[in-house]
Amino acid sequence: GAVVSQHPSWVICKSGTSVKIECRSLDFQATTMFWYRQFPKQSLMLMATSNEGSKATYEQGVEKDKFLINHASLTLSTLTVTSAHPEDSSFYICSARGMGTGWGEQYFGPGTRLTVT
Amino acid sequence: EDQVTQSPEALRLQEGESSSLNCSYTVSGLRGLFWYRQDPGKGPEFLFTLYSAGEEKEKERLKATLTKKESFLHITAPKPEDSATYLCAVQEVEARDDKIIFGKGTRLHILP
Numbered sequence: 069g070a071v072v073s074q075h076p077s078w079v080i081c082k083s084g085t086s087v088k089i090e091c092r093s094l095d096f097q098a099t100t101m102f103w104y105r106q107f108p109k110q111s112l113m114l115m116a117t118s119n120e121g122s123k124a125t126y127e128q129g130v131e132k133d134k135f136l137i138n139h140a141s142l143t144l145s146t147l148t149v150t151s152a153h154p155e156d157s158s159f160y161i162c163s164a165r166g167m168g169t170g171w172g173e174q175y176f177g178p179g180t181r182l183t184v185t
Numbered sequence: 186e187d188q189v190t191q192s193p194e195a196l197r198l199q200e201g202e203s204s205s206l207n208c209s210y211t212v213s214g215l216r217g218l219f220w221y222r223q224d225p226g227k228g229p230e231f232l233f234t235l236y237s238a239g240e241e242k243e244k245e246r247l248k249a250t251l252t253k254k255e256s257f258l259h260i261t262a263p264k265p266e267d268s269a270t271y272l273c274a275v276q277e278v279e280a281r282d283d284k285i286i287f288g289k290g291t292r293l294h295i296l297p
Contacts, residue, residue: 070231100282111272111289112229117282125282161228165283172217172276172283176228 071095072164074177081152081184088148089180091162097142098164102174103135106159118145142166152184188212189288191273197294201262206291208273209255218256219285220249221272229272232258263295 071094081087091101100119104112116132118124118139126132134156136148145164149156159181163174192207210218217236221229233242235251242249246267248259258271270292274285 072228074228102284109292111287114284117284119282159226163228170234172285173219173231173234174283174285175231176221179226179228181226 070169070173070175072098072162072175072177074162074180076180077178078181079183081182083153083184084151086148086150087152087182088146089160089162089182091145091147091164091177093143093164093166093175096164096169097167098145099142099166100164101139101145102163102165103137103145103147104161104163106161106179112161115147149182152182154184157182157184187288188286189273189275191271191288191291193291194289195292195294197296198260198263199296200264203259203261203263205260206258206271206293207255208258208288210273210275211254212275212277212286214278216276216278216280217285218251219274219276220247220256220258221274223270223272223290225270232271260293263293265295265297268293268295 073092075090103115115130116124116126124137139145161179163176165174190209220232223229233249238253240251246261250257270290272290274287276285
């Protein structure tokens with residue numbers, strides 16, 4: 069149980085374009101979803117937290133107009149990187165928790181590798 | 186100051202050589218401590234949750250323990266397939282939206 073998927077698993081885009089990443093909880097209802105980014109050999113950095121039906125809460129230093137997060141249903145959250153630049157290239161990972169998961173536990177998707185050229 | 190510190194940063198062991206990974210934390214009140222395994226290019230895989238000092242959890246060759254200041258992940262007779270980065274994370278009692286704070290991880294390499 070507690071399976072989370074992400075799509076796409078990798079994407080290459082040109083500088084200035086926008087990219088959307090989807091995160092889905094497959095076998096549980098995710099009341100809260102989290103978006104992280106991870107640089108090589110670094111730990112996970114939380115970007116934002118989203119509760120279903122509410123606006124996302126962004127961590128300090130994360131541009132909310134650049135990283136648009138939508139959590140429209142209990143099984144789907146999306147992250148859109150707008151006007152992407154090479155410095156946005158990274159590994160983006162979502163996680164989810166909700167009904168059926170242990171208290172405080174988060175379950176992670178497989179990640180999306182974004183490369184901006 | 187980091188709230189979650191993992192040591193060592195990297196560890197190389199021979200197959201069958203048992204060892205322990207450390208996770209020390211400095212939070213005002215601990216709601217839960219989590220261990221994850223992450224393989225290269227993949228998302229973290231949940232291993233354990235510990236909630237109170239003295240608690241222990243086991244899964245195959247892994248055992249996690251918790252004190253008031255740190256947690257250990259003991260690996261008994263590891264195999265090459267145990268090679269991965271092991272991440273520790275904590276959740277504070279006052280955490281907003283169930284936010285958890287990750288350590289930088291320990292990269293474990295088991296030599297056959």
